[in-house]
Amino acid sequence: MPLLPPASPRFRRPALLVGLVLSAMVFSGCSAAATTAPAATDAAAAGTISVTHARGESEVPAQAKRVVVLEPVALDASVALGIVPVGAAVLNEAAGIPSYLGKEASGITSVGTVTEPNVEKIAALKPDLIIGTxxxxxxxxxxxxSVAPTVYLASQxxxxxDNVKLVGKALGRVDEADTLLADYDARCNEVKTEFAVEGKTAQLIRPRDGLLTVYGPESFAGSTLECVGFTTPPRDWQNSISVDLSPEKVLEASADLVxxxxxxxxxxxxxxxxxTANASSFPDVHLVDQSYWITGVGPMGGLxxxxxIESILRDAR
Incomplete structure (x- = not known):
């Protein structure tokens, strides 16, 4: 049965908002102390923070306000942390900014695709921080x-x-990022406890370019299926998060839940x-929204x- 993705009532922000208020109070306190201290020379007091990343170390604004992100995980995490980027690279220009991010993200300017971001468009937005890969x-x-302080994740x-944590560091919101991930883990445990699917297998398939891409346990959505108790059918993942199959090999993608x-x-x-031509080998198969199962890498997409997953399992009862 095709699945209409439900709303996410469990995506709560009270803890995050409290964390943001506390962070603001702490930062204000530090600034006040800096005006009376005779020699406040650390980077934080000067309005920047030092971030170690894939290209070394960068000094970035302690509270960046005009952020451009070039990776889906940075986009999701930034919005979740309450900092809506002014620009973002997208996976597909036609699809644009994923709608699951909400109205607050609808005004984000596209700066090209994740594989070919447009430096001129990025510069035109006058960012104070850029996050790439x-x-x-x-x-x-x-x-x-040369446009703005830049932080690089190592790899998508x-x-x-880990990438969410680095984005949180770059945005000066480490504790808030930890809270988001803790909320995700707690939600995983809720589903795992309620449905007890240990011992069952699950496989995520993405049709594209005439092939079937199957995703492994290290992928974003694959890891989410595993966090609720499913096991991904074993295969040689070739040091990758996914493997392409020709349609003739579709039976290799069968599982208890597909x-x-x-x-x-x-x-x-x-x-x-x-x-559909091999329905007997796929007794429990469901369509799911690509915008967050594939492109929605991050705490918001995870929820x-x-x-x-919860809706699928509940309907199966």
Missing amino acids: ESRHSALYDQLS ADPWK VVTTTDVDDPTTMPEAI KVLDD
């Missing part, structure tokens, strides 16, 4: 650094929680023919994925 944007670092394939990404969960024709 070494694995994708290595050749652009010098150009970007790195454990997404979720297939689509841009329209209400359209059953978006289910790959290779799967949306967990809501979908």
Whole structure:
């Protein structure tokens, strides 16, 4: 049965908002102390913080206000932390900024794609911080650094929680990032406790370019399926988060639960023919929203994925 992604009532921000208020109070206190201290020379007192990242160490604004992000995890995490970027690279220009991020993100300017960000568009936004990725944007670092202080994640394939923490560091909101991840873990445990799916397998499939991309346990959504108790069917992941299969090998993607990404969960024709033609091998298959199962890497996307998993398991009862 196609799945209409539910709202995410459990995405709560009280703890985060409290953390932000406390952070502001602490920062204000530090600033006040700096006016009376005879020699306040540390970077924080000067309005910057030092961030160690994939390209070394950078001094960035302690409270960046005009942020440009070039990776989905940085976009999701920034919005979740209450700092809506002025610009973002997107996976697909036609799709634009993922709608699951909410109205507050609808005004973000696209600065190209994650694989080909446009430096001129970035510069035109006059950012005070840029967050990119070494694995994708290595050749652009010098150009970007000449525009604004730039922080690089090592790779989009790195454990997404580590990347969220680095984004939190770059934005001066380390504690708040930890809170977001703790909320995600708590939500995982809720679903795991309620449905007890240990011993069952689950596989995420993304149809694209005539192939079926299956995602492993180190991927964002794959790790979320595992965090609620599912196991990803074993295979050689070739040191990657995903592997492409030809439609002829579709049976290799079978599992107790199979979720297939689509841009329209209400359209059953978006289910790959290779799967519908082998229905007996896929007794429990569901369409899920690609905008957060694939492109929504981060705490907000994670909670949306967990809501979908919960709905699927509840409907199966």
